[in-house]
Amino acid sequence: MLNERSLAANPDCSDCPIRHRAVCARCESDELDRLEQIKYYRRFEAGQSIIWAGDRMDFVGSVVSGIATLSQAMEDGRTQMVGLLLPSDFVGRPGRITAAYDVVATTDLVMCCFRRAPFEEMMSRTPHIAQRLLEMTLDELDAAREWMLVLGRKTAREKIASLLSIIARRDSTLNLRDGRDAKVVFDLPLTREAMADYLGLTLETVSRQISALKKDGVIELEGKRHVTVPDMARLMEEAGDDGDGGMLV
């Protein structure tokens, strides 16, 4: 039914790009060995649905590479994105059988999956996994709360600036740059429609506000997706964030 295929070979955990950030980050080598025995990889293509809300979920897992979105839909079609899943992010809730949200791959994506039952059994006996999952869940909760401020109180222009600065900040931490002073360059991993679903806007408003930020010199565009931010502090002002830039101290 789905087009993904399991990889015959499971790459070694010690070579894994998300080894030190995913749910397995704190595992000792013997714990990792046991995880290795119950893991398998699945590959999804850009645009493909990974999970439908309400479906039975037989696995949980980590995004290894690529990007996915978590979203919620109303009956009349209105949809709100409630999570943006990047490499190392966790999918699924231990103890829950039915998926609560739609999960869609927005780029080609590789997921490291664990069958639910063995994973839960292992989690109950391996504090390192539960500890790391707690830490990751608390981070997600903080991000969700930051997002709620954006959704509830910011203007369309501020919303766009907030999203851009979130993406820019993430990229700048990946590239180990100073996120405040240097020029930041990145590609938007989302369509205008996905950005609208993220921000509680329409895609037309997203397009208009991006054009406006470009006209005002806050960002530069090359093609539709490639963004340059000449002055990160300026962008963060536009986002309505204060000098601390929302960095949780």
Added chain:
Amino acid sequence: MLNERSLAANPDCSDCPIRHRAVCARCESDELDRLEQIKYYRRFEAGQSIIWAGDRMDFVGSVVSGIATLSQAMEDGRTQMVGLLLPSDFVGRPGRITAAYDVVATTDLVMCCFRRAPFEEMMSRTPHIAQRLLEMTLDELDAAREWMLVLGRKTAREKIASLLSIIARRDSTLNLRDGRDAKVVFDLPLTREAMADYLGLTLETVSRQISALKKDGVIELEGKRHVTVPDMARLMEEAGDDGDGGMLV
């Protein structure tokens, strides 16, 4: 500096009203004994600030009785509520020194506090605490995501109906009634302004929409705060929720 005072006597944990729902829910009696040694009670008055965002936090704790709000403010005064704390809810993040949000008591409130260092030390040695905290955090994350749909995609009328049905549902579970058929009666624990901060609206819009729901017979009002819902299914329709009512299966 604060007007709270410690109670001379710490009530016994086994008599505690939140014993089976708070962060201590899964603790064995010996674990509870150790928690008992590091706990103390603090009492706050309605309207009083419990924590300011950015302040150093020397404790974490559980709401024993009363209601508090978690909120985030922008420089220009716009504020968004990001959490509503009811009895058994946890305050503070283990591992974090500085408070990320403002916490305000909206009613008289009693909190069961643990000094941070001993609590964290105990948490690392007591899987039952970390397990329960993980479960509670996952629940909060689900609630936050439901809330994001409300903030991002619902109309003012739907927002009000959503908030009312959330409060009604909570009260009906407390009262062990059937939340679908029976008449539901409750008191609003929030001012119009707090409801506005919850929903990303102005207080005037909140007032207008409540009046409209009353005029249309969706709710009945006695005074400003006492609400009767004659038909829960109708209210949930108005909230834009489908037949399942957002109950996570």
Added chain:
DNA sequence: CGAACTGTTGAGGGCCCTCAAAACAGGTGG
């Protein structure tokens, strides 16, 4: 009574949504 706070109601305007059309890019087939 007056002050402070909470809540209601009205008038007007602005931001963003809705509907619509067109530009643009990528892919396919003639």
Added chain:
DNA sequence: CCACCTGTTTTGAGGGCCCTCAACAGTTCG
């Protein structure tokens, strides 16, 4: 190579929902 189609994005015109500003009512407390 061009015609054609599909999907994404941009831009325009108009309108509605909610915000802003304002006045007033009800309650509590001094």
